[in-house]
Amino acid sequence: MSQQKRITLYSAIDSPFPHRVRLALEEANAQYDTILIDLMAKEEWYEKKVNPAGGKVPLLVYGGPELHPDEEPTADSVKITESIIILEFLADIFPEAHLLPVDPVLRARARLFCVAVDTKLLRPFMGFHFMGVPLDALLSVLEEFQAMLPPTGFVVGRWSIADAAIAPLLTRLFMALKYNLGTFTPEAAKQGLEAFESPMFARLRQYYKDLVGRPSMSKAWDEEAVKATFQRRLDRFRKTGIINNELRLPVPAE
Numbered sequence: 029m030s031q032q033k034r035i036t037l038y039s040a041i042d043s044p045f046p047h048r049v050r051l052a053l054e055e056a057n058a059q060y061d062t063i064l065i066d067l068m069a070k071e072e073w074y075e076k077k078v079n080p081a082g083g084k085v086p087l088l089v090y091g092g093p094e095l096h097p098d099e100e101p102t103a104d105s106v107k108i109t110e111s112i113i114i115l116e117f118l119a120d121i122f123p124e125a126h127l128l129p130v131d132p133v134l135r136a137r138a139r140l141f142c143v144a145v146d147t148k149l150l151r152p153f154m155g156f157h158f159m160g161v162p163l164d165a166l167l168s169v170l171e172e173f174q175a176m177l178p179p180t181g182f183v184v185g186r187w188s189i190a191d192a193a194i195a196p197l198l199t200r201l202f203m204a205l206k207y208n209l210g211t212f213t214p215e216a217a218k219q220g221l222e223a224f225e226s227p228m229f230a231r232l233r234q235y236y237k238d239l240v241g242r243p244s245m246s247k248a249w250d251e252e253a254v255k256a257t258f259q260r261r262l263d264r265f266r267k268t269g270i271i272n273n274e275l276r277l278p279v280p281a282e
Contacts (some may be wrong), residue, residue, distance in 0.1 A: 033091040035060040036101075038078060040067045042257035044196030045111040046086035047248060051192040052118045054244035056125035063097055067272065068260060073098045079109065088114050090121075112142050115189040127189050138190040141176060141183050145193045149173065153197055157210040158271050163220050174232040182235070187242065195239045199249055200258070202236070209258055211265075 037053070039046035039062050053060050065074055065085050075083030077100040089095065092105030101107060108114050116139075119127035128135050152169050155161030173194070177183065183190035204210050205220045212220075224233055239245060265271055 036063065036089040036095045038063050038065055038085050038087040040065050040085045041253050042261060043067060043085055044200055047196035048111045048192045049086045049088065049114050050248035051195060051244050052115050052127055052189055054247045055127060055187060056118060056122035058122060068264060086111055086114060115192055119189055126186060129184050129188060134184040138184045138188045141190040142193040149197060156212060157204060158265060160211060163216045167223055170232060174229065177231055177235055191239060198236050203251055203255060207255060209262060
């Protein structure tokens with residue numbers, strides 16, 4: 029294994045972005061420490077000592093000694109933010125894990141898929157959960173992503189950071205539909221589940237099964253914990269209109 033330095037990941041249970049990083053770390057069989065941040069009751073030390081740029085997660089510390097909550101990373105360590113950048117970094121330091129393909133065309137395809145997830149899927153995903161975006165709008169985008177998949181396997185054949193980019197969104201979407209966790213109606217949740225079970229989404233359904241069947245997913249995904257934390261976030265949103273530190277909407281009508 030190429031890892032020589034300690035890795036510490038500042039994460040959060042309900043956020044899909046550190047989930048991306050955890051999946052890649054598990055796929056690489058990396059040794060790493062995790063410090064959990066409660067995004068809805070964020071302690072002052074995290075933004076003050078660790079990530080002054082808004083206190084976002086994930087943040088990965090590469091190098092330095094073992095860290096504990098309320099400790100500042102040492103000057104000899106490197107702090108890396110933004111989940112997709114961290115995924116690329118992990119692909120570089122763990123080449124034997126093949127988190128990116130060797131073939132330059134496939135590498136480019138994986139990177140383009142990551143960009144597409146953040147530019148095309150995130151907005152309708154958040155919109156459906158919190159902003160009243162119709163189910164059909166989300167399904168239409170998911171059809172586009174389904175069309176990007178090869179007939180079998182993962183985004184570029186073998187599992188890669190492209191799969192890490194989308195997997196946390198899909199797991200949270202299916203969880204939300206199953207438990208009706210969102211501002212959408214129970215009928216919309218039922219229709220969404222029925223759509224995914226229909227022939228129209230046969231390829232995406234198999235892809236999702238392949239994703240959740242990975243050992244990395246079983247280690248990085250705790251549905252009950254995410255469900256409980258997401259319910260807290262949803263309850264807060266209904267009272268205050270706050271989705272996260274950067275996004276606040278009018279309090280939804282009862």
